[in-house]
Amino acid sequence: MTTEDRIRAVVGKIAQKPLPSDPEESLFESGVLDSFALPDVVGELEKEFSLKVPDSDLNPRKFDSLARITHYVESNI
Amino acid sequence: MAFLRAFGSYVPARVVTNAELAARLGCETDWILNASGISERRYAETESVADLATRAAEDCLARAMTRQVGMVIVSSGSSPRRFPGPAAEIAAKMGFAGVPALDVPMASAGSLFGLALAAQCASSAGPVLVIAAEKMSTAIADDKNTAILFGDGAGACLVDPKEGGAEIVRWDLHSDGTYSEALRLEFGAPIHMDGYTVILQASRKIPAAIREVLEHTSTPASAVGTFLMHQANQNLIVRIAKALDVAPEKFFSNIARYGNTSSASMLIAASEWHAQSGFRAGEPVVFAGFGAGFHWGALLALGL
Structure with a gap:
């Protein structure tokens, strides 16, 4: 599995909704993730990739699309 | 004291x-x-x-x-x-x-x-x-x-300074103006809330502050009788309980009846809780809050 595949699995597990095919599409504006699902996604990403997201990186913009999440994860593992 | x-x-x-x-x-x-x-x-x-x-x-x-x-x-x-x-x-x-x-x-x-x-x-x-x-x-x-x-x-x-049902033992408070734009109320305008930022930060910072005050007083979370939190959103209260591995029932909640009354909510909750059950000798009670600024923290009181 690619990093994006694993991220899709994490986000899909939390969202329980179909994910956008375009990785650039906003997960917030499309209604895939609400404000309470986002902390769960971050927590699951930490487990899946054995990384620690510091408070200073808890900026929703870093996690508002599959592409941005992939960029964040690949930059921090 | x-x-x-x-x-x-x-x-x-x-x-x-x-x-x-x-x-x-x-x-x-x-x-x-x-x-x-x-x-x-x-x-x-x-x-x-x-x-x-x-x-x-x-x-x-x-x-x-x-x-x-x-x-x-x-x-x-x-x-x-x-x-x-x-x-x-x-x-x-x-x-x-x-x-x-x-x-x-x-x-x-x-x-x-x-x-x-x-x-x-x-x-x-x-x-x-x-x-x-x-x-x-x-x-x-x-x-x-x-x-x-x-x-x-x-x-x-x-x-x-001399008497009461519980002694204030310790508090740990924090502020971080990095997020001052995320939740604000300006004169002549309605409240602005970036819900994604607020919930993402609160979900991390409130449990961290509670753990901090518990560690500083060598108190296991399981020993706390009641958590009295700012009543921001019931979903957030449940999330905090889960993060601390504490039963949600230990978090007193009256948000269903009053909504989020901002800074008033924690003391309204404390007042209702105190009238219903109140402090017990030797039992810790934890107060916690988070809000615009951001400002957040926790305070531990010990029942006498």
């Missing part, structure tokens, strides 16, 4: 149901309940922030059976003027003109910071009356994501 001697609260009479709000905002009643855990909230129609505060404070002093007050601290994020804040007016209305009255213009976490400040001041000032009062109905417009959350009310606590 400082002790929690008594609590009081007041909410205005007008009940605003989810059905009323749903009709006005064009959303579903079930969506409001699921998104927030709130069934209804109270709106003050003619009463001011100072009126709400005075009613809660009088309730607190009646329960304490004293009129001896050496200092008044008032937190409010929704007071109507740049200055003066409501503290001096409230003190005067209660017959405490001349007693130092300090405004803490801080939403949500203001009552927590007020309690900590009172604990510091009580030994020199004498009993400190901490009041948190909010008229959040004046801060909302027709944005359904914020309008469903907020209500009006006030809470109070008398922090005494």
Whole structure:
């Protein structure tokens, strides 16, 4: 599995909704993730990739699309 | 040393149901309940922030059976003027003109910071009356994501240097202005809330602050009798309990009836909890808050 595949699995597990095919599409504006699902996604990403997201990186913009999440994860593992 | 001697609260009479709000905002009643855990909230129609505060404070002093007050601290994020804040007016209305009255213009976490400040001041000032009062109905417009959350009310606590049902043992407070734009209320504009940022930060920072105060007092989370949190959103309260591996039932909640009354909510919750069950000897109680600023923290009191 690619990093994006694993991220899709994490986000899909939390969202329980179909994910956008375009990785650039906003997960917030499309209604895939609400404000309470986002902390769960971050927590699951930490487990899946054995990384620690510091408070200073808890900026929703870093996690508002599959592409941005992939960029964040690949930059921090 | 400082002790929690008594609590009081007041909410205005007008009940605003989810059905009323749903009709006005064009959303579903079930969506409001699921998104927030709130069934209804109270709106003050003619009463001011100072009126709400005075009613809660009088309730607190009646329960304490004293009129001896050496200092008044008032937190409010929704007071109507740049200055003066409501503290001096409230003190005067209660017959405490001349007693130092300090405004803490801080939403949500203001009552927590007020309690900590009172604990510091009580030994020199004498009993400190901490009041948190909010008229959040004046801060909302027709944005359904914020309008469903907020209500009006006030809470109070008398922090005494000599006696009370619990001793304030420790507090850990934090502020970080990096996020000052994420949640703000400016004069002449409705409240602005970036919900994604607020929830993402609160979900991490509140449990961290509670763990911090527990570690500093060598208290396991399982030993805490009750958690009294700022009543921001029931979904957030449940999330905090899960993060601490504590049963959600240990988190007192009355948000279903009053909504988010900002800084007043923690003391309204404390007042209701104290009237229902109250402190038990040797049992820790943890207060926690988070809000605009961001300001956040936790305080531990030990029942006597």
